[in-house]
Amino acid sequence: MELSRDLDVRRAYARDVSGLELVPDAVARPTSADEIIDLVRAAIADHTTLTAAGSQTSTTGASITGEGALVSMRAMTRIIDIDTVERVARVEPGITVGALNQELASASLRFAPDPTSEHDATIGGAIACNASGARSLRYGPTRAHVRAVRVVNGDGNAVALRRPGLEKNTVGYYAAQDPVDWIVGSEGTLGIVVEAELALVRMPDHEIGLAIPFPDERSALRFVVHAREHADGDALTRPQCLEFFDCGSLAIARADVGSLRWMNGAAALVYLEQALDADQPVAESLDRWLASAQAFGARADDIEVFGDAPALRAARKFRHAVPAHMNERGSARRPFGGRKVSTDWAVPYRRLADALEAARRAADGQKIEPPITYGHAGNGHPHQNFIAADAEELWRINGLIEETIRAVLRLGGTAAAEHGLGKLKRPWLRAQLSPVQIELMLALKRALDPLGLFAPGNVL
Ligand SMILES: Cc1cc2nc3c(=O)[nH]c(=O)nc-3n(C[C@H](O)[C@H](O)[C@H](O)COP(=O)(O)OP(=O)(O)OC[C@H]3O[C@@H](n4cnc5c(N)ncnc54)[C@H](O)[C@@H]3O)c2cc1C
Known part of the structure; x- marks a missing residue:
């Protein structure tokens, strides 16, 4: 398949919602899994890299790249099969969560995860980020709803990964037992998802x-x-x-x-x-x-x-x-070097009031407009949105957020509950996971993507 090297095309894929701009060397717009296999094999031969992108609503720079090709999955939007009895849908990764749910509504079924961005976010992006939403209080994040995936991995082959579906299993370390869990939340770093089998839930009466x-x-x-x-x-x-x-x-x-x-x-x-x-x-x-x-x-x-x-x-x-509203306000500050800055930390839900108090203390004394705070309190997961008027204020806000996240980690929380680490939040990996945990991640990366083809700069 043809890669576009036209500058206007490359620029059209150079931004996501993070505020970063990274212009890829080329853009690919595959329409089938076979084209993706060809792309990966060509990347192996050319020693280049590939970063998959869905609708580029990532807030962390995960769906943009300044090196190698950007692979836009937006043309792969087919619903392959819906089994209304087994409550399963097989889909290509470029369909949006909202479009899938529109299709499922007539059968009174839905894909339960409901990111606020559901009308834009693709299934591939939701799987790669383990997206969640308001209803995740009841249904859990995307991970719980992915039964199987087909992934083109780092040796240029499409592999089908399916959950073992066992209620009891004592063979091997837990981290090795279910390869679907490796892919969900891997932010494009372990391969390109070309098909997914999703569990559906019945819509309540x-x-x-x-x-x-x-x-x-x-x-x-x-x-x-x-x-x-x-x-x-x-x-x-x-x-x-x-x-x-x-x-x-x-x-x-x-x-x-x-x-x-x-x-x-x-x-x-x-x-x-x-x-x-x-x-x-x-x-x-x-x-x-x-x-x-x-x-x-x-x-x-x-x-x-x-x-x-x-x-x-x-x-x-x-x-x-x-x-x-906050995105609009943030965009207006871009010419001045400012923007919206959004947090994604979470704590065990009983500690939310303490975490918000810690955030307030961190902000005390700084002459920064207080953030607006809203979101998934039932999961201990608020969003705090700041508007940085200019580059200097952006720097101060980032310092304040760092201080808050340190307090959040002391409260048993996480730096990123639903948007992933991408490129912007990558430093938090080392603050939150032990060297052994990171070594385990690197071993998996080496095993599935030995040449480092996929999504360079994300997560690790
Ligand atoms: C206004 C707004 C509200 C949001 N609300 C929520 C929310 O409520 N909950 C939430 O979880 N997130 C939310 N997000 C973040 C974002 O929408 C989600 O992470 C979403 O799942 C990303 O989907 P996407 O199609 O835009 O993926 P992209 O942003 O294009 O990509 C995200 C990641 O997925 C990878 N990827 C994409 N497709 C594939 C594929 N086929 N194979 C392998 N990797 C792939 C990319 O490499 C990248 O690492 C919000 C964002 C915005 C702008």
Whole structure:
């Protein structure tokens, strides 16, 4: 297949959402697995490298490269097969999560992971980053939903990797038992995914959303812990997502809703969704949620219920308005060397209030506009968005985030919960994993990609 070396084409693939710009030496736009095999074999012969890219929504520079060819997977969008009885879909990696779910809706099925970027993010990108979303509280991240992958590896062969599907297994070290787990979250460094077999979930009969305003952040976060702990108990109060909005993000959501009176007077908001089967009483579930929210100091009169599919879409729209608004503000600062800076750290959910307090302490004394904080509080995983006005402020914000992440790691947390390390967050690998763990990763890299063909500069 032809590689394009046209500068305009190369520039068109030189940016993702990280703010970095890396112009590849060439761009390939394969339409089949066979073309990818040819590409890899040519790269072996030419001693060059290949970086796969989906929709390039990576926030960490993982989907751009300044060396070798960028392999755009966006032309490989076929749904190969949907088995509605076994609840399995086989797809090419370039289809987006949103497009797949649109196709599955008529069979009342869905691919459960729901990254906020679902209408852009490809299945290949979601697998490579182990993407997650609001519903990951109930269903877990992408890893749990990948049954098998076909990958073109570093010797130019397509290999089919399938989970063993065993409930008991004592053969070999755990890290070696399931090769699908090597690929999920490998950020393009172990090969190019050319096909995936995905487990689907049945859409619940009812889904309701509740936007619950609180007079202060502490009460909201205490409610999140309480609600999360119910997730393992009573089926009528088992949230499928538990999202938090601080005062700043609530103001953005309010502007999106278009009513200044919406949640007026609240200093924080919790948005949760409850899924119910046909035989489970919606009214009773609602009553229980309203009572427990009130017990944690929620402003009961202002709680808003989203009771059907269009209302839930509207609720997700105000949730998605927050990063979209911050992206716009960040873009406006690019000519001055500034941009949006977003954190992706997470802690065990009970430690979230402590982590946010540590973040606040790190920010104290710095003359930086406080971040807006929102996101997957039920998983102990907020996003903090800063706007750096210029390059100098960007440098100071990065210092402040470093300090916060050190505190997060002391609290048992992680530097990157859903966006991966890519190129920008790569230094955190050594802060978080032991030398033995890193040696294990390097051994796997050497075994699957001995020539170092794939995604140079990502992760390792
Ligand atoms: C507004 C916004 C909201 C977001 N919200 C979320 C969120 O809620 N949850 C979340 O997890 N992430 C989120 N992200 C991050 C990003 O959207 C996800 O990581 C997404 O899964 C990336 O998909 P993509 O198709 O854009 O992949 P890309 O950005 O193109 O690539 C990401 C990585 O995948 C690799 N890759 C892509 N395709 C393949 C393939 N076929 N084989 C091997 N490797 C491949 C690339 O090499 C790269 O390492 C968000 C990003 C934005 C901009």
